[in-house]
Amino acid sequence: MELKIIPISSITCGERFRLDYGDINSLIESIKKEGIIQPLAVKQTSPDTYHLLAGGRRFQACTKASITDIPVRIYPETITPLEMRSIELMENICRKDLTWEESINLKNEINELQIEIHGRKKSTAVDAEGWSERDTAELLGMSNTSVSADINLANALKVFPELKKATNKNEAMKMLRKLQVDVIQEEISKRLMEKRARTPIEQQLLDLSNRYIVKDFFEGIREVPDHSIDLVEMDPPYGIALQDLKKHDNIDIQLHTQYNEVPAEDYLVFMSRVIRECYRVMSENSWL
Known part of the structure; x- marks a missing residue:
């Protein structure tokens, strides 16, 4: 990796994680006054061209501010698509303006990408090969419990789209717990009904009577x-x-x-x- 100042016109943007960067006027003003504090991450595609890996919001702000040269971290051409995506996601996870849904989806995607790169860990041993949620938690500097809960919630969003109506993550967690209880109760009820349908009424009555002990x-x-x-x-x-x-x-x-x-x-x-x-x-x- 190399730190360098390059022309902004030499950078191209591919598919970005964030489709909407929202209001970046305050960022534009900050860049005009203080410059770019954190360099953008790019991959060199030729001697004079680069592909943006991370820093889309800063790139858009610099473009609108008519800034011609910007500081970047240059990664080699040999970097894989998975590693490129991982760099972008890791930078985005540190943002403060992510919605709760964006935040948990980022953690989930980082975890899945690392598993795709390293393989899934099949043992809890410290030196075991592969990747696990615990490794993702260490990578992000967060607790394993927190990351695991966020990953579970991100996967639950795919099954229960109604969770997106929650105004924050805590509310979504409460909604998920209730949905899980409802699903379990529904499954128990379904299985009991199926069992009763297969059991003759005489046997059901006998089973019921055997539940009573009539003695001293x-x-x-x-x-x-x-x-x-x-x-x-x-x-x-x-x-x-x-x-x-x-x-x-x-x-x-x-x-x-x-x-x-x-x-x-x-x-x-x-x-x-x-x-x-x-x-x-x-x-x-x-x-x-």
């Missing part, structure tokens, strides 16, 4: 594995001597004969055992 509580709960229940609802008999209170009530005779109440003097011990067993079978973050 302390006997039946032994069959329940630890930390396997998400919701526990209790309706224990209350130690209030209900049968004695109702013994003169002829309306509910069946209640008198079938209602098994825990004696008041045993109630604290009884409830302590119940709560202890419930706690054993309840999963993390479950409800009682």
